[in-house]
Amino acid sequence: MKKLGVFGAGAWGTALATAGVRAGLDTVIWAREEEVVSSINQSHENTLFLKDVPLDPALKATGDYAVLCDTDFILLVTPAQHMRAGVEALKPHLKKETPLVICSKGIEVSTGKLLSEVLAETVPDNPVLVLSGPTFAAEVAKGLPCALTLAGSDPVLTQEIAAAIGQPTFRPYQSADIIGAQIGGAIKNVLAIATGIVVGLKLGENAKAALITRGLAEIMRFGELFGAERESLMGLAGLGDLILTCSSTQSRNMSLGKEIGEGKTMEDIMATRNSVAEGAHTVDIVYSIAKDKGIDMPITSAVYQILKEGRDVFETTDVLLARPYKTEL
Numbered sequence: 001m002k003k004l005g006v007f008g009a010g011a012w013g014t015a016l017a018t019a020g021v022r023a024g025l026d027t028v029i030w031a032r033e034e035e036v037v038s039s040i041n042q043s044h045e046n047t048l049f050l051k052d053v054p055l056d057p058a059l060k061a062t063g064d065y066a067v068l069c070d071t072d073f074i075l076l077v078t079p080a081q082h083m084r085a086g087v088e089a090l091k092p093h094l095k096k097e098t099p100l101v102i103c104s105k106g107i108e109v110s111t112g113k114l115l116s117e118v119l120a121e122t123v124p125d126n127p128v129l130v131l132s133g134p135t136f137a138a139e140v141a142k143g144l145p146c147a148l149t150l151a152g153s154d155p156v157l158t159q160e161i162a163a164a165i166g167q168p169t170f171r172p173y174q175s176a177d178i179i180g181a182q183i184g185g186a187i188k189n190v191l192a193i194a195t196g197i198v199v200g201l202k203l204g205e206n207a208k209a210a211l212i213t214r215g216l217a218e219i220m221r222f223g224e225l226f227g228a229e230r231e232s233l234m235g236l237a238g239l240g241d242l243i244l245t246c247s248s249t250q251s252r253n254m255s256l257g258k259e260i261g262e263g264k265t266m267e268d269i270m271a272t273r274n275s276v277a278e279g280a281h282t283v284d285i286v287y288s289i290a291k292d293k294g295i296d297m298p299i300t301s302a303v304y305q306i307l308k309e310g311r312d313v314f315e316t317t318d319v320l321l322a323r324p325y326k327t328e329l
């Protein structure tokens with residue numbers, strides 16, 4: 001495992017590529033936008049998605065699938081809703097034995113499938129792993145310390161990849177629970193929007209803590225349906241990421257919710273951004289699955305109603321608070 005490919009050069013792909021370079025890997029990042037390829041190669045910065053963070057000149061960018069696929073393992077970092085199309089495009093150039101590591105956080109809205117299920121359909125022969133956890137791209141790119149979950153069904157391969165990309169400031173903890181490693185990262189984005197709304201409405205720190213904790217209960221209930229292990233949901237890729245994302249406006253999801261709580265519309269907010277807020281997509285499918293399967297997810301439902309049905313934030317909050325009292329667990 002000497003050569004790393006990174007598929008997708010948004011903020012997270014770029015940060016992961018810097019981690020690869022720092023780990024001593026010969027790293028190439030594939031970008032969809034020509035201007036990103038040239039800005040990384042010439043100015044050693046991703047001016048479109050990770051501005052003002054200097055990148056190691058050793059990091060090479062390409063727009064060529066064949067160059068990306070001439071590597072020992074590939075991190076997949078496209079937005080979740082574009083993962084299927086992205087991997088389909090990659091497939092003709094991909095060696096069957098190349099391990100693919102899902103680093104995106106979301107559930108495919110059109111099918112309700114986890115990204116590992118999407119890969120099982122599109123590239124069934126490639127080994128698939130998941131890398132997820134509490135990690136803001138800018139901090140990782142600057143080399144600040146973090147810890148993540150690296151999940152894979154083959155413990156030897158998982159260990160091999162952890163050893164290849166791991167370093168003191170980028171610590172992958174291994175797991176066999178590929179499902180659990182994806183559920184927390186996908187749903188915490190929806191809950192971060194909810195927390196942002198609470199912050200934007202100035203409902204206080206107590207409300208925020210209550211929402212994060214009851215949000216975790218929603219992750220647990222949803223995870224059970226997919227067969228996630230509870231321990232994984234309490235780990236870095238679950239609770240850890242929920243805490244991080246709900247705590248800071250560095251999160252695109254949390255800050256989106258905050259702006260909604262402050263009275264802005266989705267149209268206004270999206271007009272000022274070129275980055276992805278996965279929760280605004282994931283909420284559709286989580287809401288729909290929860291409704292279909294009878295899973296109690298009142299916070300997720302509230303986010304859906306506000307974002308997708310245009311319900312008033314004050315009215316929706318009142319309805320949430322007026323729900324009957326029940327046992328905690």
Ligand SMILES: NC(=O)c1ccc[n+]([C@@H]2O[C@H](COP(=O)([O-])OP(=O)(O)OC[C@H]3O[C@@H](n4cnc5c(N)ncnc54)[C@H](O)[C@@H]3O)[C@@H](O)[C@H]2O)c1
Nearest residue numbers: 009010011012013032049080082104105136137275276278
């Ligand atoms: N940014 C972070 O701190 C962070 C951390 C962990 C995980 N993630 C996850 O990584 C994934 C990628 O997020 P990001 O922060 O790198 O993205 P970003 O918001 O920085 O950049 C947007 C990305 O979307 C791509 N894109 C836009 N339109 C597209 C299209 N039509 N088809 C394919 N790709 C398109 C762009 O090329 C770019 O790579 C997301 O699932 C996110 O949840 C992000």
Ligand SMILES: O=P(O)(O)OC[C@H](O)CO
Nearest residue numbers: 133134135136251252253
């Ligand atoms: O900026 P966000 O909300 O996409 O969150 C980034 C990461 O997922 C945090 O772990």
